[in-house]
Amino acid sequence: MDEEYDVIVLGTGLKECILSGLLSVDGLKVLHMDRNDYYGGESTSLNLNQLWKRFRGDDKPPAQLGASRDYNIDMNPKFIMANGNLVRVLIHTDVTKYLSFKAVDGSFVFNKGKVHKVPSNDMEALKSPLMGLFEKRRARKFFIFVQNYIENDPKTHEGMDLTRVTTKELIAKYGLDYNTIDFIGHALALHREDNYLSEPALDTVKRMKLYAESLARFQGGSPYIYPLYGLGELPQAFARLSAVYGGTYMLNKPECKVEFDEGGKVVGVTSEGETAKCKKVVCDPSYLPGKVRKVGRVARAIAIMSHPIPSTDDSHSVQIILPQKQLNRNSDMYLFCCSYTHNVAPKGKFIAFVSTEAETDQPAIELKPGIDLLGPVDEIFFDIYDRYEPVNEPSLDNCFISTSYDATTHFESTVDDVLNMYTLITGKVIDLSVDLSAASAAEE
């Protein structure tokens, strides 16, 4: 341990592991440590015993739930957009060979008290009760415009400059009603709030295109994919990449105290009385609590069930978006369900999550609209956690701190944060565009 490293990475969350991998591939000498005896930090997947230890103290899980190790319960649940940035990073780094994915069965949206499928093809769109017949015709015109829109081909712009025209103005042109707009904004463009309406329409059009392209990718009922054995596999896969390129791994290292010189620049990390020297430190907020500030809180519920979520066509993996307006809230609520079909639970079991940006101190009450959709549960856990962002100046202290995952976070912001940090650390830019639209998959 008493060697000198270019970079010491603290915490094995997804962001830290991607960075560790990228830096090792660049030829930097990396030491990667975690205070826990498992990989993944806040983005780990827990087995049943670990879950009980975290939420129920000394109680033991009931035997009828099955073997502890058949469970992989994400602490930071998300699906991966099939054509999104995370997939591009996976392909760019060739980490895909360590992972196996399956498409997610369905994407649903909560509308006027009911759960509806987000149509994934024209047949479903025609049958969907989300819109009336005339509204469908208007919406179809809008969708065809979006589909044909190419940013650098003015012929497809129908005379509009989408960097100026607002989303509201664009949609008004097609005469769509309030419900359709809510559906497009939250269930297709995946906006979390309603600011997008008064912003230039280009962003929303791009998001809709990404949704459509992702949907087209794997012929599934949703635009999402998800790894077998849970998201906890992702940090492990990038950690392996780092190790293969010479990164040194040490788990279960208590303390991990970052050491500074008089000028406030990082000089090393101490654990168990030994200090490893380094030029730079990369870490999650929990390793440098004095250099971050709280920016929000996430409320969530984790349920173990023996049935799929009702009204989702028996989907064994599914996302339901509950747009803020439908609940009279300021932020959307998300339901996420995965099951034994993705190897995250024993046969017959389902894991469901309800999460949202916390607006109160009472998660059980706040999350009720989502929980009501689950039906009976075998077990349920409630939790609120704080989100942090760095406030230091990395050019002065050489500390590069990631931002906490928000429950409402998707992998887009995760990858953005990673790419920005990579550029701050190395002065280089990773070009993912070469891999763009190259993601396809083969059944093995």
Added chain:
Amino acid sequence: MARNANKSLQAKLVLLGDMGAGKTSLVLRFVKGQFSEYQESTIGAAFFTQVLSLNEATVKFDIWDTAGQERYHSLAPMYYRGAAAAIVVYDITSMDSFVRAKKWVREVQRQANSSLTMLLVANKADLEDERKVSNEEGEEYAKENGLSFLETSAKTAQNVNELFYEIGKRLAKAKSSHETGMRLHSRAGQDRGGLFCCA
């Protein structure tokens, strides 16, 4: 004969063992037919694929070599995940490596799924003069733990192909196929047209 009588299966195979026991050398001997006296500690490549044609099946191996994470007891559980077979290697000239191998056997029994096939391999059999672990000792331990046992040499190729054929045969017999997911590849996607239909 009916061609489809020959099934094909994909199997993840993992290697475990002390540093320098010869894990990488065994794989390189099998996959590339090569051996190097100066095989470096594994960095840079730790994943190989190799197809093995048997009478009963065609087996495509995904071979995972350790990448040093085990050095500080930090091997990720994903390493074992979905593995159909594990090869635990020791070096017959090092008693320490045999002791480590026994630890790995217990670790695999704890971590991996029950259908996994495990083999104990005593490598560097060409170095008979320097032998510290007797054949009987290894065989005995393997028997007690229900493992297949082979003495190999990556240098002379003794028993190396036999090792992988043995695994292939066992997997073909077991026939339970593990994963059903898809791999993401980097190749031009063939889109199925638009989401929003019709037109």
